[in-house]
Amino acid sequence: MTHLCHAEGCMITVRPKMLFCHRHWRILPDLLKAAVYRVYVVGQEDRKDPSALYLMVQGVAVAFVARHEGRWSEEQTHAHLERRFELFHEKLGAAEKVLFRKLMEAWP
Ligand SMILES: [Zn+2]
Numbered sequence: 001m002t003h004l005c006h007a008e009g010c011m012i013t014v015r016p017k018m019l020f021c022h023r024h025w026r027i028l029p030d031l032l033k034a035a036v037y038r039v040y041v042v043g044q045e046d047r048k049d050p051s052a053l054y055l056m057v058q059g060v061a062v063a064f065v066a067r068h069e070g071r072w073s074e075e076q077t078h079a080h081l082e083r084r085f086e087l088f089h090e091k092l093g094a095a096e097k098v099l100f101r102k103l104m105e106a107w108p
Contacts, residue, residue, distance in 0.1 A: 035057045
């Protein structure tokens with residue numbers, strides 16, 4: 001089964017454990033890269049059981065790249081992020097909510 005880069009509109013095949021292709025990964029600020037590494041659990045792509053925290057961070061990363069490339073408007077981006085947070089915030093602990101706020105502050 002092919003696994004595509006999660007960036008909006010990108011058709012590059014990447015290994016299942018990778019979130020983005022190389023070009024899109026490089027767009028992320030260091031804080032977001034570090035967050036993705038921190039919340040990734042080895043083998044989640046095989047078990048298909050990414051955590052709520054991972055899905056939230058992934059959502060932030062996807063939105064960041066889409067906004068950076070001008071594919072999403074500011075409104076679309078905010079709507080996407082709010083939806084992600086609504087979907088997952090009940091499963092997140094206090095520290096994880098702090099991480100989300102930090103990620104949002106790292107926004108350009
Ligand atoms: Zn890509």
